[in-house]
Amino acid sequence: MRMTASFVQLLHAFFENWLVQQRNVSAHTVWSYRDTWRLFLRFTSERQKRPIARLSLAQITATEICAFLQHTEVERHVSIGTRNCRLAAIKSFFRFVQAQEPSALAQCAEVLAIPSKRMQRRLICYLESDEVAGILAQPDRSTVEGQRDHALLSFLYNTGARIQEALDLCPQDIRFDAPCQARLVGKGKKERICPLWPETAALLLALLKRHPRAPDQRLFVNRYGTPLSASGVRFKMRQYVQAACQQLPSLSSKRITPHVWRHTTAVHLVASKVDVTVIRSWLGHSSLDTTNQYARANMQTMRDALQRFDAPSGIRPPPRWKRSASLLDWLDSL
Structure with a gap:
């Protein structure tokens, strides 16, 4: 044919x-x-x-x-x-x-029939609270570019948004009145609403006042007024991380990308004992299995669980089946 x-x-x-x-x-x-x-x-x-x-x-x-x-x-x-x-x-x-x-x-x-290649699942990389604060302190907020970067990084940490979700944000997607929130469009064109801290909303509003945008225009733009790209964000982030390494040497051993901020939000939500179904909705996960990995990544949560778990106080008698002289005798006694 x-x-x-x-x-x-x-x-x-x-x-x-x-x-x-x-x-x-x-x-x-x-x-x-x-x-x-x-x-x-x-x-x-x-x-x-x-x-x-x-x-x-x-x-x-x-x-x-x-x-x-x-x-x-x-x-x-x-x-x-x-x-x-x-x-x-x-x-x-x-x-x-x-x-x-x-x-x-x-x-x-x-x-x-060509199979996908299996890959090693590495431990999730995330930032500690002091590392987040250290990086957020780096942008020079006296400039439009620095103010934009500080607002963007704060928004990423607040919402756990994927980088493109954040870069697609328009003023019409943000509610500045209480309760402050932002509408994000994620994978598969699925929409979700994320709560915003008043501080984050204030940063976004201040950026809009300094660099006005139409309701349907992208909020985060470059010096030419065109939408900021993910590669541009990665470039600026590397600079801020390198500067923060001077005070926080622990950052030098981590590969910080925009997605690491999403991991950081999830791990910190778990540490704050937020219900896993709420975190799933917050981050826009399609499966709880994806959300559960952050509970395994948070060492402090596991330390707290270990403290709540009582260590054996002494030698306990063996179970009944082990004390039975004969396995058959034990089965017959059932």
């Missing part, structure tokens, strides 16, 4: 029709998939010595995909998590193809 659509047509239909119109995925998902296919097509083109425009679907084999995944890990030095995200983007396309091209079912099955 001959294929009815070319590879280029299928890729166009996947992005423009399937992802955007049919599934209505977020722009960030589209951008992530786009970046994966950019890298993959360039890699395959160089590997097969063929221009990208002349690649066919038949040449996008499971072997090529596995070679690309190996290349991303070895040559580009990406993490296993990023490698699995690249694979997920490619698999999504082939799930679309198998419904459009019955003649490619065998090829799609081979691609979809």
Whole structure:
């Protein structure tokens, strides 16, 4: 059976029709998939010595995909998590193809059978309260840029928002009157409401007064007035962490990213004995299993539990089944 659509047509239909119109995925998902296919097509083109425009679907084999995944890990030095995200983007396309091209079912099955790579789950990195205070003290709040960074970091710590959730924040999403709160749009376009401390709301309001924004414009912008990027936040955060290391040497052993602030919020909520279901709603987790990992990460909580757990006061008699002369006699006595 001959294929009815070319590879280029299928890729166009996947992005423009399937992802955007049919599934209505977020722009960030589209951008992530786009970046994966950019890298993959360039890699395959160089590997097969063929221009990208002349690649066919038949040449996008499971072997090529596995070679690309190996290349991303070895040559580009990406993490296993990023490698699995690249694979997920490619698999999504082939799930679309198998419904459009019955003649490619065998090829799609081979691609979809490529397993995700298991990775080591490392201990969650989070900040102690004094480390949070030390980093928050670094931005020069006399400047617009410093005031913006201080408000953004305070907002991240208050809400536990993902970095893009915070950067998408507009004035219309914030309630400045008591009870102060912010509306966040997370993964899967799921909305949630996060409470704000009056201090955090005051920081955001002061930033708006100094740098006014329309209700539907992004609150956190760069010096040119365009929305701040996640990479820009990471760059500034590294500077503040390096400066804070002078007073807090413990920071030098930690890799601080915007997501670490989210972990910090969760761990501190657990330490404050907030109910785990409330933390789940606060952070926008889809599963309680994700939230429960923060209880395991908080050493102080485990120390408190150990103190509440009574140590054995003496030697206790063995259980009845161990005292029985014969296991069969014990079973007969039941």
